[in-house]
Amino acid sequence: MMWNMLNLSLRQLAGRNRLLLIFLLSALPVVLALILNAFASNDQDFNANFINSIIDGIIIAGIMPIVMMSLATASFGNELEDRTLNVLVLKPVSRSVIVLPKLAASILIATPVLLVAGAAVTLIAVEDGGARAALATSGALLAGIIVYGAVFTWAGLMSSRALGFALVYVFLWEGLLATFLSGIRYLSVRGYTLGILHGLDKQTFDSIEDRVIEFPAALVGAAAMTVVFTLLTVRRLQRMDVP
Amino acid sequence: MSTQHGPTIDVSNVSKWFGSVVAVNDISFQVFPGVTGLLGPNGAGKTTLLHMLAGLNKLSKGDIRVLGEPVRGNTRIYRRIGVMSEHEAVYGFFTGREMVEFSARMQGVKDVKASADWAIGTVHLTDSQHRRMGTYSRGMRQRMRLAAAIVHDPEVLILDEPLNGTDPRQRIEFQVLMRKLGEEGRTILISSHILEEVETLADTTLLLVSGKLAASGDFRAIRQKLDDRPFSVRVLAEAPRSIAAALVRLPAIDSVAMEPDGSLIVLTKDVAVLQRTIAKLAQEAKIRLYRVEPLDESLESVFSYVAQR
Numbered sequence: 144m145m146w147n148m149l150n151l152s153l154r155q156l157a158g159r160n161r162l163l164l165i166f167l168l169s170a171l172p173v174v175l176a177l178i179l180n181a182f183a184s185n186d187q188d189f190n191a192n193f194i195n196s197i198i199d200g201i202i203i204a205g206i207m208p209i210v211m212m213s214l215a216t217a218s219f220g221n222e223l224e225d226r227t228l229n230v231l232v233l234k235p236v237s238r239s240v241i242v243l244p245k246l247a248a249s250i251l252i253a254t255p256v257l258l259v260a261g262a263a264v265t266l267i268a269v270e271d272g273g274a275r276a277a278l279a280t281s282g283a284l285l286a287g288i289i290v291y292g293a294v295f296t297w298a299g300l301m302s303s304r305a306l307g308f309a310l311v312y313v314f315l316w317e318g319l320l321a322t323f324l325s326g327i328r329y330l331s332v333r334g335y336t337l338g339i340l341h342g343l344d345k346q347t348f349d350s351i352e353d354r355v356i357e358f359p360a361a362l363v364g365a366a367a368m369t370v371v372f373t374l375l376t377v378r379r380l381q382r383m384d385v386p
Numbered sequence: 387m388s389t390q391h392g393p394t395i396d397v398s399n400v401s402k403w404f405g406s407v408v409a410v411n412d413i414s415f416q417v418f419p420g421v422t423g424l425l426g427p428n429g430a431g432k433t434t435l436l437h438m439l440a441g442l443n444k445l446s447k448g449d450i451r452v453l454g455e456p457v458r459g460n461t462r463i464y465r466r467i468g469v470m471s472e473h474e475a476v477y478g479f480f481t482g483r484e485m486v487e488f489s490a491r492m493q494g495v496k497d498v499k500a501s502a503d504w505a506i507g508t509v510h511l512t513d514s515q516h517r518r519m520g521t522y523s524r525g526m527r528q529r530m531r532l533a534a535a536i537v538h539d540p541e542v543l544i545l546d547e548p549l550n551g552t553d554p555r556q557r558i559e560f561q562v563l564m565r566k567l568g569e570e571g572r573t574i575l576i577s578s579h580i581l582e583e584v585e586t587l588a589d590t591t592l593l594l595v596s597g598k599l600a601a602s603g604d605f606r607a608i609r610q611k612l613d614d615r616p617f618s619v620r621v622l623a624e625a626p627r628s629i630a631a632a633l634v635r636l637p638a639i640d641s642v643a644m645e646p647d648g649s650l651i652v653l654t655k656d657v658a659v660l661q662r663t664i665a666k667l668a669q670e671a672k673i674r675l676y677r678v679e680p681l682d683e684s685l686e687s688v689f690s691y692v693a694q695r
Contacts, residue, residue: 147491154479226475229442230534234492235464381459385442386473 144240148231152248155221156214165210165253169260172201176267191350193268198280199351202261203336207287208313210257214249215295216305219376223303229385238380242296246373250292257284269347279343286365287336293372294332300379328356335365392454393418394542394573395439400448402434409434411597412448417575421568423588423605424577431597432577433472436546439575440469452542465493468540470531472547472577478520482511482530485519486537493538505533508563524551532560536567543567543574549583561586616640617657618681621650621664624674632667636660651681 176197183189222228231241261284262277269276294312298305313333321327321334328334338361341348356364393416402410410431426432437443439450441457450456455463476485486505490498506515509529519527528551535543549557564587568574578584584591584605591608593601601608623629630642630650638659643651654660657680668675 144492144494147488151477151488155477226471226473227477229440229469229471229473230475230477230489231492232442233440233464233467233469234489235461235494236492237461382444384437384444 144236145244148241148244149247149251152218152245153251156217156248156252161213161217162252164213165256168206168210169256172197172206173260173263173267175201176264180267189268194348194350197264197268198261198340199337202257202264202284203287203340204313204318204333206260207253207257207284207336208291208309208317208332210253211249211288211291211295212306212309212313214253215246215292216299216309218245218249218296219300220303220305223300223386226386232380232385238377242373242376242380246292246296246376249296250288253288253292254285257288272344272347276344276347279340279348282343283336283340286339286362287332290332290335290365290368290372293369293376297372297376297379300376300383325354328354329360329364332365332368335361335368337361339365392416394453395575396449396451397435397439398449400435400438400445400450402431402438402443402446409597410438413594413597413599414448415592415599415602417573417590417592419568419571419573420590421564421574421576421588422590422592423584424575424592424594425581425584426577426579426594428579430579430594432579432594433546434597435594436469436544436575436577437471440467440471440544442471465538466540467542467544468535468538470535470543470545470548472550474524474527474531474551476519476522476527476531478518480519481516482506482519482522482526482533483515485530486515486534489534490537495538501537501539502533505537506530508536509533510559525553525556528552529556529560541572543572545574545576547577547579549578549580557583614655616653616655619652619654619657619660620677620679620681621652622648622676622678623650623668624676625671626650628671629664629668629673629675632671633660633664636663638663 176193179193179197219228222231258281261280265277265280266273295305295309298308302308316327317331317333321331334356337351337354338356338358341351341355342358342361345352355361395417397413397415400410400413401408413435424432424436434443438445439452439457441460444458452463453466457463457467480488483502483506486502487498490501495501506512509532511526511529511533514522514526519530522530528548532545532548535545549560552560564574564576576584576587589605590603591601591605592599593608601611621629626644626648630644633639633642633650633652636659638654638656640653640655645651652660661678664678665675
């Protein structure tokens with residue numbers, strides 16, 4: 144059952160245009176990293192600036208949430224728009240058998256592309272201990288992908304304007320408000336991702352130390368947010384009127 | 387087929403409202419094995435009612451039991467129910483075969499291949515089963531969706547406007563199939579807004595008008611009721627008062643009313659008699675007739691009449 148649903152969800156999400164968009168978005172920081180590395184690597188603060196601007200500023204704060212928005216909000220958003228959701232809910236399976244593969248599909252599509260991009264950028268930027276830093280970036284991105292996946296999958300089932308909600312969440316809540324109110328980092332996927340990144344490799348990523356939450360808090364927060372939003376999605380599917 | 391004693395579908399005092407709009411208003415009925423038609427004009431509440439029967443929509447009030455069990459939140463029951471919704475939505479990237487096999491696997495069917503072969507063969511789409519659903523005609527999509535709805539051999543079939551988009555030959559095939567499935571002991575509930583469609587498909591009919599159950603039972607009895615209704619006919623003539631005076635004396639005429647614009651609204655149970663007589667009356671009185679037109683041939687007016695009785 145799970146495999147059936149996963150197969151369906153993967154085929155639904157893996158449209159040519161969407162895959163192309165994800166690929167191009169993920170390639171962007173790698174290209175930027177190569178250019179910066181070629182022209183500015185003699186700069187004294189290169190490493191810190193690179194991490195701040197490319198890894199945090201572009202990949203974690205921009206590309207990862209945008210990629211997950213395009214995938215996860217469509218998981219149920221497409222079903223509601225095409226009115227195919229009733230095909231799924233009229234089957235003798237628990238609602239989690241529908242929700243979990245939907246979530247897994249967006250994670251499975253995003254993970255290889257984003258992780259390769261994140262690891263490549265890190266390897267370009269970090270000369271000593273690049274492998275460990277690349278692993279830390281991959282681990283942090285994987286956590287971010289999973290949490291964003293859970294939140295945006297829920298949003299896709301809640302509203303036909305899920306993309307708007309996702310944009311407000313990412314750019315207003317995580318981008319703007321978290322800058323002024325540091326406590327918001329404890330309720331922010333970006334906050335968890337940075338916390339895990341720093342926790343996995345403090346040495347390389349010491350330039351973000353002043354704005355990260357504690358490693359255990361980041362892990363617990365990411366896990367809790369994933370579980371809560373997955374349960375909310377299952378509950379919503381159980382209770383909603385299906386068109 | 388059905389092991390259920392008593393009604394397969396039992397609807398008790400069910401209502402559904404969306405805000406201040408009442409879509410289904412305090413409906414009760416029972417459905418037994420065989421083919422039952424749910425007839426009503428567009429907007430009567432058929433789809434809302436079927437969605438509640440299928441467990442897709444919450445009930446605002448009342449209770450629904452299918453095969454003795456509640457449906458909403460009871461996913462196990464879908465092993466015994468097949469549902470085909472009104473929307474012709476399909477996964478366009480699936481071939482017809484993939485769609486039916488997907489349905490079979492999700493239903494927990496043991497021999498997926500054999501069940502899919504049977505279901506696709508039953509709707510006569512074996513030759514087209516490997517084409518993508520997105521390339522199917524509307525009628526083909528409907529038939530393949532029906533195959534997906536019956537692939538697990540359900541005891542109860544709930545079909546919302548299944549004949550939409552089908553051609554006359556496909557309709558006849560569909561009727562034969564429904565009759566066969568019904569005779570095998572399944573309970574089949576089919577909605578339609580077309581009187582003749584239900585007449586050829588179902589012996590038992592539920593007539594839904596404005597969210598209320600207007601009539602239920604044997605189709606022929608309901609049909610007789612419909613045939614007994616008076617028709618409204620508008621008459622435009624040179625001297626309407628003279629024509630009106632002549633018409634009210636005829637036994638076939640129930641009433642004649644004059645509109646402000648001088649036209650006559652004639653109520654009659656026998657339009658044929660009116661057509662024959664009015665021309666003769668006008669000729670005898672040397673009155674010129676401009677127009678004689680039926681006013682309420684629409685299905686909605688027929689349903690409204692039955693609902694008012």
